[in-house]
Amino acid sequence: MSIILIGFMGAGKSTVARLLAEDFIDLDQLIEQKIEMPIAxxxxxxxxxxxxxxxxxxxxxxxxxQAVIATGGGIVESLQNVEVLRSHPQVVFLSADFATLWERISADKVNVRPLAQDKAAAQRLFERRKKSYEAVADLTVDVTDKSPEAIVQLIKERWEKK
Structure with a gap:
């Protein structure tokens, strides 16, 4: 069974996925390979x-x-994807407050995020998506002030309890 990581931009989905499994799947990277250009x-x-x-x-x-899958932040924008996520038993929502996420997004000079060019618009997007993330998640992990390694440990511990 796959573990699917969801959350807003800057939540650390790809970083956490990489630590959970060496052969993780980064959905955005696969999309860029398919479209043969950067997403932006x-x-x-x-x-x-x-x-x-x-x-x-x-x-x-x-x-x-059977893999750990790091999704893009907008995976919940598609009703088809929401239905798939709802039916999947291992969806992990990496959650943080908007201020933390915006700080990470602003500091990231590598990833260009087309929907995060304006702070106010990004915050509205965050508020709208947050409800969808919460609705489809089987497990929510607050990633604020936690290292990627601590987040991975929490995920492993919580899945073992389920």
């Missing part, structure tokens, strides 16, 4: 609707694997 460039050329369609195709294809 695709957004600029084709828009969010086309991106979400491709995201859904790639997401459904990787669910066949």
């Amino acid at each position: 460039h695709f957004f600029a050329l084709f828009g969010e609707k086309d991106f979400r369609r491709i995201e859904n195709e790639v997401f459904e294809s990787v669910l066949q694997n």
Whole structure:
């Protein structure tokens, strides 16, 4: 069974996935391979609707694997993806307050996030998505002020208890 990591931009999904499993799947990386360009460039050329369609195709294809899957922050923007997440028994929501996430997003000079160019708009997006993350999560881990290693340990401990 796959473990699916969800959460807003900057929550540390890819970092935590890498520590949970060496052969983890980074959904955004797979999408970039499929579209043969950075996601931000695709957004600029084709828009969010086309991106979400491709995201859904790639997401459904990787669910066949027994793996740790790091999703993009917008995975809950598609109703199809929400239904898949609801039916999956191991969805982990990496949660933090917006101020913490915005600090991480602002400090990240490597990842270009097309929907995080404006703080106020990003906060509205965060508030809207948070409800969806909570609705589909089987486990929520507050990642504020925790190292990636501590987060991994919490996930492992909590899954062992279930």
